[in-house]
Amino acid sequence: MFTLPRGVVDAWINPNIFPPDPAKDVGYLFPGLAERLTRGTSLEQLVDEMDAAGVAKGILCSGYSGDGDREWNTAARDKFPDRFALSHVVDPREGIKSVRLVEDLARDGHVLIRVLGLQTRLYYNDAALYPIYAKCIELGLPVGLNVGFPGPQVPSKYQDPLPIDDVAEFFPELRIVLQHGGEPWVDTCIKLMVKWPNISYMTSAIAPKHLPQQVIHYANTRGTDRVMWASDYPLLTHERCLREARDLPFRSQEHFDKFVAHNAQHFFFGS
Template sequence: MSETDTPLFAHGLRAIDCMIDAKWRGGLHTSAIPAAYRDKDSSNYVHPAEYLFQGSPERIKEGETPDSLAETLERHGIDKAMLSIDPKDPAKVLDCLERYPTRFWAKLPIDPREGMEALRKMEYYARTYPLVRAIALTPMFYQLPPNDKVYYPVYAKAIELGLPVTVNVGIPGPRVPGECQNPLYLDEVMYFFPELTVVMAHGGEPWEDTCVKLMLKWPNLYYYTSAFAPKHYPKAVIDYANTRGADKVFYAGYYPAISLDRLQNEMANVPLRPHVWPKFLRENAIKVFKLGEI
């Protein structure tokens, strides 16, 4: 393939996608937190918020193999992508990392309520698999805000291991209470752990202005655009990226919940300034997740 034939993602650039929520061919795809639901629809969903994402059940049920996922990303002009390890069934993602070490890196979801077991898990994966480059926390799973004391050992261990932490913020799509994901709780976390790098995930709405204020305040706090189609990116975040936040905001999709075709097509209408696009689609992710080493 010649350079001119190389697929591009948007605005003349190849992208780095910081959230591919891969579902694997032959796997059983069920909602991540069925025990928390009280409505009958959610308990039967393939994706825990499939009412938000048209066509997601079909994409999820089809599933991927490491080869098919690598081919899909190449076809859409995506150089690298972050996958999420399932600690109960890590083999598929670890296989991807082994077979495509320049295409994929990974984050490790952690349940902070596991105490020392969680810290041992972090240590094991970080030391054994160098392509594990982040820890993922999802407060809605535990119904505990991220300034709760149960998280603090995880933050300290992440600093020790040199790993950024992604934290879901905003009202969850799944039908569980969302106050625990108010980004204001991160204010205390960033104060207490100034060496910690945190990336806010999943939009932050209806507190997107709070996300911006916090990024202005804390040097090591970032935001990526996971779980939002580009036409729904919060205006406050785009305005911030176009001004003082060019180095703080970057791209994450949410395939297969959101199709890559839609993400790619809608990106053309996102009103970022020309100098911001390379940072948004590539450079900020390279910096935060140390991808220059891959």
């Protein structure tokens, strides 16, 4: 069992604000989620849970959780600036409004722009997304793209990672992180990372004990700097994720440290 390093980063935490009946949509995948949502989690409770599990910093996500989630996240970041950074889900179907939103998010210190195929029902190489990609390059922001079958019972085809091959070619400067694991297209995700140096991988919404073995192998070999942990809290708890992560077959403590801390720290903050 590995030891948790200092500076553990959770690359995806949701605020205590959700759309109607989220447990109904994805509760079949996450035991205990309904109870966690019914209980609710205050900002102070979230910080306490992070402390108890050994999480130093979290990337809060707004734009999909519900009304007021951006304000909740900004208040959390302002109160605990050493503990939280911000990301936001942008909807490219809103055209120039979405591009101007990216500019506003950059001014507010957001460190990641996320786009969800399950929401937009657009492939990632759709022309509607290209202005967002260009603006992110201009502003130095990475883009997080959900890949793989989504938990909500909506069509999965829009989260096929293969269209990202076109994006990486057209925007070689764009930093991309593949979110939510990519199943059943995990091998495609890994091939994309092997091919394109600016693509990384985030394990959000996947319990570590269920991580595909191809991902662990990649993180132990040529992808040691490209795979980062995320919980998608409250879908998964920090305690469970890090307890299971310590038992994963990483090659060394150094490889484990990169997975739970150093890779996200470098990706989001450059250090």
